[in-house]
Amino acid sequence: MDFAWLLQSLLNGLSIGSVYAVFALGYTLVFSILGIINFAHGAVFTLGAYLTYALAVGRFGINGLLADVTMPVTLPFVPALLVGAVLSGLAGMAVERLAFKPLRQRGADPLLALVSSLGVALIVVNLIQYLVGAEIYSFPADIFGDLPMAVIFQIGGKPVAVRTIQIILFGASLVMLAGLGWFIGRTRGGKALRATAENADTASLLGISVNRFILGTFFISGLLGGLAGTLIGVSFGVAGPYFGVSYGLKGLAVIVLGGLGSIPGAVLGGLVIGLGEAFLPSDMSSYKEAVAFVLLFAILLVRPQGLLGGRLEQKV
């Protein structure tokens, strides 16, 4: 329990937690408008990682339909990240059109939307597997050019490693969060979005094209998901088409912890879970994957509306 360990864990927790926050905000945006959890979000996360990999590295492995295919051009990392995220946003729009809109227009049971979005997730994940196989793809070490892998500080005689990727995770996440905050709080589009979230019928009467804003919300949600997928993929490798599933579920824990539908809640929830995982003693590290879900149970017991959620009102 020395100071260096404390600092190292804090750093690890903040960097991974900020990516959880970005990812979970994708759930929150859709939930606040439709009151539905988009279970295809984890698949979009996976897709984002694969798209960026295809754009930046451009080589595929020996399995799947695209075995040994090389892309004619590759992009530097940052443009690849952005293009990958935009394409993921488009995938998010496709999810809305395929899994949500047809059901919404018929006024179907919301449970069905859950299953149809899971169906879309199944399609996306298996399509990836069909195309590029179940191999693990790692981004090359020189993806950030000449930047060093890590800078090591000596604190109290103990080393504290600041990995370049951690700075990038934290920085990119902060930029995304600030951009989203600005969009929602300061622009006309964001105002319309908030109005739609408050009451879609009233918003529609006030001349807001609700369906267009729902589609836009899915775009932003997919963008956030794809970006988070890339960041996690660069950090830990793209571990097969199913690697988004566990992050997808962890994201659910984040939004419940923070409070369903609350944007600051999703950020706080992400950071708390990231820090919780980082501060887990090393002899319990095999339980790391359970941290998020244990926290979810704990919050349901003591404060079911989540850390920053409003009171759970019952409207009649």
Place this chain on the structure above:
Amino acid sequence: MSGFFENYGFLIVTIVQQALLGLSIYFPLMAGQLSLASIGFYSLGGYVAAVMGTHPALAPLREALGFWMFPLEWLGALVLSVILGIAVGYPALRLRGIYLALATVAFVQVVNVAVLNMPIAGGAVGIFGIPQAFESRLDYIWFFGPLFLLALFLVWRIGNMGRGLAFFAVREDELAAGAMGVAVTGNKVTAFVLGCALAGVTGAMSAPFLNTWNARQGTFDASVTCLAYVLIGGSRSIWGPLCGAALLVSLPELLRPLKDSRMILNGIVLVAACVYLPQGIMGGLAALRARLSGRGGAA
């Protein structure tokens, strides 16, 4: 006919086994609650049976009981499932909406991490060589069949008594049901725990059936599949889970020529069923029957 059973017997037993998991989700749905926990209880029940069937410390008990060891394993799974079901269900079911679904997703993940880390559960390898109850796997229909009939009877019986009316009242409108004096949380927890118990016992029966048991029995994908049985079969008909299980279990067999791409088609079937058959197969059949008998186009 005997050739038919040799070829398809295993498939039929599997359909009944999977339909049991579907029914375990049908119970909470009777009270309007979406649970994804069944696969977690199924996994735990299987581990109970696997440990009781193979642990060296229990060898004398197994010798003394013989075949009766199997019912004891079911009882063990049942007790564990009921206790855990209440522990998971109560906090989440005090709330309305999607919370049970989220809490049960979390439960399945925690179970998975826990069994991977418990030495008694054999870690990632799992437990091998679980003693068989029958020579032939087809004979396991004598396990699953009666349990399925019992569960169907329970569903039917509950639907026709006060408890069932309370479930349906909660499903249609919690607030109104509460105002009429129905114990909302209590009924939701009861419906959920019934499903947990059924899933746990099904797991305990499945461990000998499958001979090995490991953490892959309890993945998130599997719990989604169970939910799909009910929703595709029809969530308002007691035959829905069987119908959905029959379709989704045989679909990969029928699509075997497609090899790797068949899971993609499976996803397409899920989406298409939600969009075009919102009441499931049984609901679609009912609508068709109504139309054919000429009482107006309800669909």
